[in-house]
Amino acid sequence: MDERSELHAPARARGRLRVLYTAEEIRARTARLADEIRPYYEGKNPLLLGVLKGSFIFLADLARALAIPLEVDFVQLASYGDGTESSGFVRFIHDVERPMAGRHVLVVEDIVDTGTTLAFLLGTLASRQAASVRVVSLLDKPGRRVNQVQVDFAGFTVENLFVVGYGMDHAEAYRHLPDICALEEV
Ligand code: IMP
Ligand code: MG
Numbered sequence: 001m002d003e004r005s006e007l008h009a010p011a012r013a014r015g016r017l018r019v020l021y022t023a024e025e026i027r028a029r030t031a032r033l034a035d036e037i038r039p040y041y042e043g044k045n046p047l048l049l050g051v052l053k054g055s056f057i058f059l060a061d062l063a064r065a066l067a068i069p070l071e072v073d074f075v076q077l078a079s080y081g082d083g084t085e086s087s088g089f090v091r092f093i094h095d096v097e098r099p100m101a102g103r104h105v106l107v108v109e110d111i112v113d114t115g116t117t118l119a120f121l122l123g124t125l126a127s128r129q130a131a132s133v134r135v136v137s138l139l140d141k142p143g144r145r146v147n148q149v150q151v152d153f154a155g156f157t158v159e160n161l162f163v164v165g166y167g168m169d170h171a172e173a174y175r176h177l178p179d180i181c182a183l184e185e186v
Pocket of ligand 1: 054111112113117118161162164170
């Protein structure tokens with residue numbers, strides 16, 4: 001058994017995980033996304049604003065793929081309980097450390113689903129006088145939108161699946177998986 005099948009083994013044994021995008025596919029897509037994003041930010045020292053916790057691995061890889069001077073900060077918002085459906089209620093658990101007035105802000109999301117979380121965050125940022133605010137999301141589920149939010153850069157578009165791995169969780173499990181997997185009902 002190779003290292004990767006070992007990581008997936010406990011869930012796969014219950015027939016619950018299906019690989020959607022391999023680590024190599026994610027790496028290649030992130031490199032292309034970085035090429036698309038870089039021209040907007042060269043010489044601007046952008047602030048990559050990661051939305052915890054799901055974006056932590058994507059942000060780490062995207063920051064290195066961008067390979068330009070930038071800064072990193074995080075917010076943590078909660079909209080989900082331990083289920084797979086949004087509660088529709090969003091609150092701050094952690095806010096940024098430094099003011100973002102005059103900064104070029106790139107919000108880094110793992111996945112935009114109903115858009116509730118992002119709509120709340122963008123609404124909050126609107127009063128903070130950033131020079132610009134754009135959004136990159138590794139995954140986009142446009143079919144699930146309740147709040148119409150603009151995702152400026154999207155890695156992959158997925159159907160109405162619940163996904164885990166590469167930072168994303170279900171009840172805090174599976175974040176360590178190197179691939180993006182669909183979590184299927186048993
Ligand atoms: P939204 O508010 O419905 O757009 O989703 C907010 C957050 O819920 C996303 O940023 C993710 O962190 C999480 N989320 C949404 N869909 C999924 C999923 O399929 N798997 C894991 N987390 C998800
Ligand atoms: Mg998220």
